[in-house]
Amino acid sequence: MKSDHANVRLVVEEDRISRLPNELIHKILSCFDIKVAVQTCVLSSRWKLLWTSMPFPNFSNVKIPDLCSFAKFMTHVLCGLNHQIHVSSVKLDFKGAANEDFVRNIASYAFSHNVQELAVNNWTIGLHVYPPCLFSSQSLKYFNLSFYGKRACVTPKTPWDFPALTTLHLSGIALCGDLFSKCVNLKNLTLKRFRIKGVDVFDINAPRLSNLRLIFKNIKATQLENLTVDNCRIKCLNGPPGLPCLCYRGYRPPPLSKDGLRSLNKVDICLSMYFSPILHKEEDARKIIDMLQNLHSAKYFTLK
Incomplete structure (x- = not known):
């Protein structure tokens, strides 16, 4: 009987989760927002710094009351991350009219780490103008930009510089000019709740585009299926x-x-x-x- 009790005690005391490889623990933590992930890492000394090496930080659904506090929290997290780690994706949800510094910090971190997937969801009631720095990346392959407000969000008039981009989802966006000519590998384009600003005819110049959801008149996509x-x-x-x-x-x-x-x-x-x-x-x-x-x-x- 004593031997059985000893075996039970050994099983109970053994921390099997902490013995998992970092890659698997990162995958588990990615199911939660970054705030919960950081709090979870406090449970084990082995996990203490694991959040700093997460390859896909998730800033979605973070329960912080106002944008100013959220911006401070996000800046603190970004500064604490291990900048030698390859970051593959970043997800971000925020409420309110973000200033250019806030958006610039997002873009600077994501694109300096060669992020391949970026999802930005902005929930607000005001008009927004996103700075050009958010629309230029050599590594980005998937980009989801959604704006949930009464008026459409305004994007830059100059072409977006995403040479590696293959999938683009836009929602609640005001578009104008030739935006996609530098997106030479764009294959999937989805546009929802958007409007055209400043032009009567909006041309899409994307030679490799194969799947498209849009309302435009002129389409320059010779491989569209x-x-x-x-x-x-x-x-x-x-x-x-x-x-x-x-x-x-x-x-x-x-x-x-x-x-x-x-x-x-x-x-x-x-x-x-x-x-x-x-x-x-x-x-x-x-x-x-x-x-x-x-x-x-x-x-x-x-x-x-």
């Missing part, structure tokens, strides 16, 4: 030569360009308004007929 338009207001829908697939979801038939969209092979149209019990107007029926005529070359066509 899929064009998805989801509940967006649009004056005229056009696509590059050779576009094979179109998916459209909205309340009315899409206004199509007569010159483009001749190469479509597969078309999926879902018109939400036509599930309404309201009596259909003759004008609506004519628009559907015009749409079908413009898409007559498609081999596979779905209309819902």
